[in-house]
Each structure stands twice: as C-alpha cells, then as structure tokens.
Amino acid sequence: MRDYLVEQLTSMGLDVEVQDTVGMGHSVPTPYGPRYLGAGRVRNIVARLEGTERGAVALMSHYDSVAQGPGANDAGVPVCAILEAVRVLTEDPPRRDVLVVLTDGEEAGLLGARAFFAEHPLARTIDVVLNFEARGDRGPVLMFETSPGSRPLIRKLAGTRLPVVASSLFDEVYQRMYNSTDFAVSKEHGVPGLNFAHIGGFVHYHGPLDHIGNVDRRVLRQHGDLALGLVRALDEPGQRTGGNDVFFSVGNGTMVRYPVAAALPLAVCTALTSRPKFKGIGALAARLAAGALGATGLTWLLGKASPEFRRGGDFHDSGKVYGAVVALSAAGSLLGGAHRRRGAATRLPLAVASVVLAKMLPGASYLAVWPLLGGPVGGALVLAPLSRLLFQGLTPRMAGTSAIVLQLLGEQAAPVIGRLPRGIRRSLAVAAAATGAALAVRAVLPGEARPRPATLSYLLDADKGTALWLSSDAKPAEWTRDALGDHPVSARLPEYFPGWKRELLHAPAPVLDLPAPVVRVVAEQPIGHHRRVSLEIRSPRGARQMSISVPDGGVLRWAVDGHAVTAEQAKTGAPGEVWDLWLHAVPEQGFRLELDVATTPVRMRVADRSDGLPASGPQPDENGIAPAIDVETWGNATFALVRLEI
Template identity: 50%
Template sequence: MNRGSRSLRESLARYGPAAAACAAAAYAGTSLTSPRPRPASAPQEQFSAERAMRHVRAVAAEPHPVGSRAAARVRDYLLAELKDLGFETEVQEAVASHDLGPTPYGPRYLTGGVVRNVIGRLPGSIPGHAVALMTHYDSVSQGPGASDAGVPVAALLEAARALRTDGVQPVNDLLVVFTDGEEAGLLGARAFFDRHPLAKTVGAAFNFEARGTEGPVLMFEAGPGNGPMLEELARTGVPVFASSLFDAIYRRMPNATDFALVKERGIPGLNFAHIGGFAAYHGPLDDIDHVEPSALQHQGELALALARRLGSADLAELTGEDAVFFPAGRGKLIRVPGRAVVPLAVAAGLLGAGGLGHALRKGGLTGRRLAGTSALLLGRIAAGAAAGTAFTAAMGKLAPEFRRHGDFHGSGDIYAAVAGLACAAVLAGPGDAPAAAARTAAATLPLAAASAALASGLPGGSYLTTWPLAGAGLGLRLLDSAQPTGTGRVPSVRHAVGAAAAAAPAAALLVPLSRLLFKGLTPRLAGTAVVALQLCGELAAPALAGLPRRTRRAAAAGGLLLAGGVAARRFLRRGKGAPPPETISYLLDPVHSTALWISSDESASERTRAFLGEQPEKGRLPEHFPGWQRDFLHAPAPRLDLPAPEVTVLEDGAGEAGRRRLLLHLRSPRGARQLSLAVVGAGVRRWRVEDGPWSEPSPAEDDSWELWLHAVPDPGIRVELELPSSGTRLRVLDRIDGLPQELAAAPGTDPATGIPEHISPAAALDVDTWGNASLVVRTVHLPAQEGPA
C-alpha cells in the first residue's frame, strides 16, 4: 500500500465516522421541505399554487367567522366555484352542538349554533361510495384566516379543477366538504356526519388544516386500521412527512379538528396540516402576505394525488392493521406493521444488551465507570434541557407574541441557538475514545427503558428508540473502547464502522424529530428538542472522538457564541417587530347600571391605558364570568344605552329522575352572532339546542356550567336544560366583535374588526378567543321549583 492510500485510509478511519454522523444529521434535518410552488403556466392537469392563490385572496379578504356577513360572501363564492367545475352543490343548514371538554380557563367548552356547510358532489360511475376531501371555510374573528383555512380551501378547489382535466369518470363519488363553524367547536363537521345522508356514503376522508402559515405539510393523524391507507399515501409520489408518534401524541392532547368526527365514525382517513409560523395563528397576521406558496402547493398535491388514487379504489379494502410509520430521507415513508413493534423492540433490546455486555467483558468498560458515566449523562441532558428552556423563556420576554403563542415571529434563529446549546453540552463531555464508548454504553440504558415503555404503552413512538438502540448495540460490539486517543494511533476500520453505526440511526431519526418537537410543541417546550439532540450527540460520541480536541472545543464554543449572537440580535431588535397583541373589551350590565373596560393582558400598555387608566384593578369577575379561573384587568367605563340579551322561559316542567326541565328562548336585540348562557348554583345534567339531540348525561353536574351559542339567528334560539329543582341563577351574555363605535378611541376603528386601529388584537387562543369585543350581560334568578309542574 502506498503512502497516499494509507493516508486516505487513516483519514477515513479517523474522520469518517464524524463525517457520516454529520452528513446523516444534515440530510435528515434539511429533508423537511415542501415541493416548489408551480406557476400558473404549469400543465392544466397539475396543481399550481399560483393558480390557487386567487382563491386564497377571495376567501381571506376579511375575517369571516361563522354567522357573519363575510362568511355568507365566502359561502357564495365556494358554491359558484364548485358549480363551475361541474359539481352538484348544496348548502346544508343545520343546528349542531358539541362538548369539547375542559378549557384552560375553567368551564367545559360547550358549544352550539347554526351552521351552513357547502357540499359539492362529483358522481362516480357506481354510486354509494365516496371519497371526501374536507376543510372548513370559517375563520376566527381576530384575523382573515388566509392560512387557516384559506390555504386548504384553495388547495381543494384547485385540486378539484386539476382532477376534472382527467376526463375520466371515477368509480367512487368525490365529495368536497367545506364545513362551517369549525372554529366554534367543530359544529359543521358534527352537523354533516350526524345529519347529512351523504355522510353514510363516505368510505375514505382526508381533512386539510393549518396551524400556522408556513412549513411542510405533516400527516399528523390517521384513522383506524391505518396500514392500507398509509400504503396509498406512500404511493402518491408526493413528499410525505408523517409519524405515528404525532398521531399518538395528538390523541392525548386537548385539540381537535373536523377529523375527530371522521375517527368517531370509524372511517379510514388522514389528517394533514402545516404548522410553521404558529405565532401568526388565529390572529391578524394570518393574512395573504404571510401565506407560504410552497405550503399551499404541498397541500394541493396531496389532495389531488389521493383523490386520483382512491377515485377508483375499493374503499372497503382501506382498513386493516395499524402501522408504525415515520419519514426517511426526503419525503419517503417507512411503514412497519403494528404486530412487529414488540418483536423489533425485543430484538433491539437484545442487540443493546449484547453490545453493553461486550463492552463490559472485553471493551475495558467497568460497572463503576458505567454508573458514573450514566450519572454525568443525565446531568448533561438535564442541564441542556434547562438551558434551552431558559433561553427561549428569556427571548420570550423580548417578544410580545410569545406570551400567548409560546412561539416567535421567525423562530428559526431561536432553534439554531438551542441547537448550539445542545451541541455545546454534548461536546463539553469527555471526548477520548474510552470515555466516548462509555457515553454510548450509558445512553443504551435509558434507550432500553424507553423502548420497552413505548413498545407496550405508546407503540406509535417506539421507532424513535428501537432503531437508535439497535445501532448503539451494534456499535458497542464493534468499538475498541480501550483504544486511547492522543497517541497517534489510527482507529481500526472495525472501530470506525462501530462509531458510525452507533451515530447514524439516531442522527437520521432524532435530528428531524428535534425540529418537529420545537415547532409542534412550540419553543416554550424547547427542552424536548434539546433532549433529542443531546441523546443523538451521546450516541455519536465515539464518532466525534476521532476529531482533534481543539476542533471539538471550537465547535462547543461556536454553539455558545451562536446562542449569544442570537440573544444579542433579539435584544437589539426588541420592539421593532410586529406590534404587541392586546385585548380590550367593553362589558355592560344594564340591569345593575355597571360598565367595565376589561382586558386579559398581564398589564396595561400605553395603548390600553387609554381605556383602563393608569391603575386598573386586577382579579376575577365571577358575576359576569362564573367559573372562569382567570384574572382580568378592569376599570370603570361609560354606561351606554345598549339593550341586554332577552331570556324567555317557554317551559318550566318536570324532567327525568325528578329533575327540572327548562326550555329557554334566548335573543340578542343587538343582533349579536354569539350568546353565552351560564347556569350558576345548579348542575346541568344534560342539554340540547333547538330540536337537536340531547347531550350525554353529565356525571359531574358542575356548579358552573356554560354554553356558547354561535351564528344566532335574529329571531333567537332555544336551549333546553335538565337540572335540579333548586333555585338557580342564569347569566346570559351577548358578544359583538370590536368595541361600540361611540367608545372606539382615535384615530378610528378598523371596519373589518371593529377594533381601534392602534390596538393589535390578540390571537383567538384561550380566553382571548372572546376578547376585543362588546359584551352585554343579563342575570335572571329562577326560584326553586315547588311541587310537580
């Protein structure tokens, strides 16, 4: 062997593992990209984001919440577009209600109201089976909803247009369902699946959503028996970013989309959304200027490809065994049958145990050193997670949007900073070959425990530990952990292969996971993203040990400098970004002649002091918001001559099991779209809106019960309650977006929102969903029911 060949072999053996680990991490970390948006000149059979943007502009010209005039305009537009494409169209008008469970501010979120779904049907050659493409067309009142859900609406319209160019009638019907009232609590989807006859024909459903304004589209939720459906998704040829971990986590989170009704019916299907740019979600920045065309292109390509694939498929064959699935490379989807989860976890555990045993017997690793290294590993991971969380919290103090979203406008630099902190934490650990091998050995212990726990309790996430554990076990079998460094001795090929084997699976899986955790769980929980990176770094320690010490130290210093540079830049640019989100509402109780300015902000700002004054009070308002576990800033406001909502008791009789049955008629003389009915002092057992179905009986019968009604017709709406016969108090509140015109401060009021122009309304999250409004309250006391009705 000549000197040049030997030098190359030595370089590969010394630096190859680190290069392989870094390449795998870089490839995996940059693979989460959407397709390039196609121009309007693209062939007609293809999806074009540029063509679809005209629909976004039409839909998101202004906020269009359920029941608003703007929503009616959007509805007419959708009907016209579907008719032009040759669809049979109809508007389903229905009353729906829903219990979405506990809210972060106290009472359960009970919702009901009138919805108007837009439904288009393209008949297949054999009627009776349908593929449904779904999204909602309503927005929140705080923003125009360009991404949520203007982008999905546009994606489905353009996909339907491209599909019509095929000139072939599919076997199955195609339904395009634009639901109403999703933002009010999935009301439109509830009405469609409960009451519309076409719902019974749906054999596969695909829901499209947005939880932000940018980023690749994720398939984050699958229907029951998802294996065959995932096969169809993988064969579309469209980049697929999906993980059974997302699905498993989402099922345990207090969130829901219209797809919840698909799963409730046991219909096979998939749920898609892009989640980047969360800081603009449900707020005024969810506008045309913040739409990312590549996200629109990705949504549309998925919708078009799935409609084409399943148009003539046997929909009865789409349910089978659940699978574990995860992305690999640039949009490829790996699927593992659910029945293989436990055997794979056992095999990985055996590999890990074998590698660890080999290191203890022949690799120079002692039990005492393993215990000490394990303790140091846990300390480094805990310190790194704490540092990442503390860093984002500190940066959040400089970003007004962080308080409500837990995210930043443009969070890429924040992620780079926490990645730099994780890098520094990894490289701060011992780097000689024996210590590096001990670090990999120590990492197998929590990996093995997590693998066993996930395989049994959360199989959808088991792949995250199974493959890195197998790689670590194989690597430990090959590593020469007794080999010293700094002596000029070149690592053996066996050692280099072992180092690469320990690092590569973790790099391929944990690095993109870190990015998704940062986006999906928001930077507020940046510690989770740091832990994923640090665990990857611990497994890559033998690969990094081949690098010169000064290189490792320089990289660690670079990570810290990067975080410091981001912090300095954020500090210098504080106050120069988007205006801080704020809330200010007017609350009037005409019966008691009281009026208040109220705000859910932590403190009054220069803008809200124009209403609240310099020293507003802070506390709960139980008379007006019974059961709400939130403080409000409040101060006296001018009393206006606004009519209170009307409450009429139509019936007061006997219900089931000796309970009282009340039939109420509620109306807002102001023509408010939203009404809230609270019952205080008597637990409501069950309830219904208009002639809809009764709710499930509540075992808790909480003392504070509240129902929000949406798109209330001008003549009013009926609510029926079953509650104890004891005396009770009813609190009825109506809500209109924006402040009363006569109280809006200079320089005027935004006609689209009814909010003073100098106020940037907070996003519709948590209690702020009801903020920036005029509220009028009426309280009605009902005496105890005496004797039989």
C-alpha cells in the same frame, strides 16, 4: 366567501348544496375554567363529483376563521388546495364519488362537522375522509392523525411517494391532547381517514398575521398534491381498515413501516443485542438535564423581550431561536472528554425506552429502536428531524424537549467527535456557542413593525347599571391603559364569568345605553322528577354570540332550535359543575333553548357578545387586534348581561 366557493365548485360541474342547520358541540375543556358547550347556525358547503361506483372519498376542511384574523392559512390554504385538486380531478374523473365538505363553525367547536355527520345523507356514503388543516403558516405538511386500523391507508400514502412528514408518534401524542379538528367528528362516526396540517409559524396563528402575505405557496402546493394523489390512489379497490402500523418518514417521500405487533419483539431483541452498560449513566443524565434546562432558560429569557411569547409561546423569528438551541447543543457535545465512553452510555436509556415505549406507546417506539439499530446514522435519520418538529409542535416554550433530542444525538456521535484533535474541538465549540448567542440576540432585536396585540373588552351589567373594562393580559398595553389605568385590579370575576379560574384586569367603565339580552320563558312542563323549560333568547343589538351559564349546574338535557344533546353525551351537567353554553351566529329572531333542570328555581346568567369595542371607547390599531390563542371569545369585544331565575 360562501357564495364564491359555491360558484367555483358549481362552475367545475359539481352538484353543490349548502346545508343550513344548527350544529351542536360537545363540551370542550379549557385551561381557565369550566368545560363549555357550543351551538349555532352553520352553513356547510357540500359538493359532489359523481362517480360510477359506490363509495366516496371526502376532501374536508373548514372555511370559517376566528374573528381576530383573516384566516389565510387556517383554513384558506387547505380550501384553495382542495379547490385546485378537484379542478384537476374533473378533467379525468375517478370512478368513485369525490365529496368536498367545507364546514362552517369549526372554530366554535366543530359545529359544522357535527351537523354534517349527524344529519347529511351523503355522510353515510363516505369510505375515507382526508381532512386538511393549518396551525401556522409554514411547512412541512404533517400527516399527524389517523383513524383506528389505518394500515391500508398508510400503505396508500406511502405508495404515493409524495413529500409528507408522517409518523405514528404524532398519532400517539395527538390522541392524548385536548386539541381537535373536524377529523375528530369523522372518527367518532367510525369513518376511516387521515388528517394533515402544516404547523410552523405558530405566532401567526389565529391572529391578524394570518394574512395572504404569510402564505407559503410551497405549502399550498403540498396540500394540493396530497389531496390529488390520495384521491387517485384510493380510487383503486381495496380495504380501508385493517390493523395498525408503526411508521415514520425518512427523506422526501419515503416511509418506513411495520406492524404494531412487531414493535415489542423488535424492541426486546434490539435492547438485548445492544450490550447496554451502566457506566456513565449518571454523567449522561446530568448532561441531558443541563442541555434541557439551558434551552428552556434561553427561550424563557428571550421571551421576556417578546410579548408574543407570553401569549403563544412562540417568536416571530423562531427559526433563529431554534438555530441558537442547535448551536448551543452542538457546543455542549463538542466540549468535555471521554467521548468514546459517552457513546456507549446512550445504549442503556435507549434500550429501556425502546421496550417501555413498545409496551405503552408502540407508535413512538421507533424513536429508541432505530437509533439503537443504526447508531449515529440511525439517530440522525430519526432524531434530527424530530427535534425540529418538537420545537414547532410544542412551541419554543418547551424547547427543553428539543434540546434533549439534540443532546442525545450528540452523545451518540461522541465517539466520532472524539477523533478530532482537542484544539479543533474547542475552537468548534467556541464558534458554535458564539453562533448560538448571535442568533438568540438577532431573534429578539427590534425589526420591522410587528403586532403588539392586547385584549380589551367592555362589559355592561344591565341589572346593576354598572360597567367594567376587562383584559386578559398580564398588564395594560399602551392603548388599553386609557381604559384600564396604570394599576387595574386583577382578580377572578365569578359574578360575570361563573367557573372561570383566570384572573382578569378590570377597571370601572362608563355606563352606556346598550340594550340587554332578552330572555323569555315560553313553556314549562314536568319531565319525571325534573322539568323542561323552553326559553326564547335573542340579542336586540345583533350580537353574533351569546353565553348562557347555569352556575349551579345540573342541566340534564339541552336543545337549541329542536337539536338536543344530553348531559351524558356532552360529558357535563353534574350538580355543582358550572354549565356554560356559547351560542354562535345568533339570528335576528334569536334561538329557542330548552333546558331540563330541577324543579327548584335555577339561577342563570345570560350575556351577549359583539366583536369590537364601543365607538366611544379606546380603539386598537390594526396591529393591536388580539389573537384568539387561548379562547376565541377573548378578543376585543363588548358584553351586555342579565341574570334571572327560571
């Protein structure tokens, strides 16, 4: 793949190089255990379309994928879009440089991006980064993250009039999430920019269904139009940073925006002039709660018949599930009486929310301000698309948030609904409820053959001469039952995975003749009150990943092949906190690892991991490959481990 991309960029006339180095990832929190670190050999593709003026716009994505899927969307679609945008740009080159940065090791902890911005001289020439990503296989493309002081870039984006869903709400939310892309690294280095992704079809993410058949050419075109249009727009002189805006998309390519400083005054004025009333608040809260609980209960009930729901919170036919939520919310809005008073009851919560959001999350304040200003019309423009995006972004597992938005919109429209004769309202409510029920049933009916992914790993304890079958699933699948049996033990395994809090199914496995990881101490020297230990670590069986754990923590500094990170930089390494490092793309000769540790003996556990199961064990068919939703290393794999003291 790398050779192909280099060939394509070279044929367009760009100066192309491959940055071959070691990338170092800072700690990443996981839902199941300790913060873990990453390092590994990366090969970034860096290409330059030379301009005549100083400064560069970087088009960035990553070209690696998780091992469990082809990666056609994540990130094949963005890479293809960038290639085509650059091809068009070569026909009429911009005045400023255009850099194409296709990183390696993104899925392993942003390793390639960290290496590029830390080491590559062209990184210091970048004025703006445009990063393109995917978290599914459907649109629309969202502009979901900005750098600080993004007003000039938002103005440029709005000026292109390109169809993109952009919102300062996304940025406010994303800053508070653990998720990250290569764009996070450019932000750490103070480079202005915008981050784009399509997120629909989460069930196809990081798994075997992320193949070329599930690529939407409209999404591909949208990424490409954005890359091309923004490079053209940013070729004009002007500031790259300067203040922040509240902004949101309305319609196809139209954006409303105003300074963040105006958010609180606008919210206060709107709240004071909306004439909020306390009457009906209790009934409104009860209706909203009922809608949220109903939608959540529906999706969790449907999830009982959908194995993919447990793993990722999504469905193969999530559009039908969303349709069911919309239909049932509509039925709730049509039923009941006092429609005229119900519309007035929404003013108080919207007024309070507008002021609170403007003070605490100004980028999200428009969600309450504009429905207050515009009534049902303003609510429809803002809340209707928000409900769909919440359903996609938070997955159907949190369908209650989407239902609350729909219910609130229905409450605003209640006075209009109340003008309909009661008989017509009841008939429409029955039709909506029936439609919702039919869509819900159709969403989980057996259809075409779908993947039934399951995890199974083989673990050899080379010290003890024992072995286990392991699975992170809730129960054995049909093909994993041959190894796990019908009733495997479920428990944590700190002896093998220190600090991991998740329970794993496990059962005894045959002891195979696998070479164990090799660890050799090559040097040791005192460093103040500590010591620096140099180790050579390699996998004789050619595993692509290795895991090094120090269960008692206390690692103050670590380096891989001379690339060092301190505990303070990595935000880990305190005594008693499990220190866990994953090494990726392990070369044949292995890595040289340096650890700054205490002068007393330090316990270590070293494991190597190869993709796939031993040939003598059970094997999944193409539909049984486990997706890497939770942690990339929990696919079907073979582990061998040793313990030692240094």
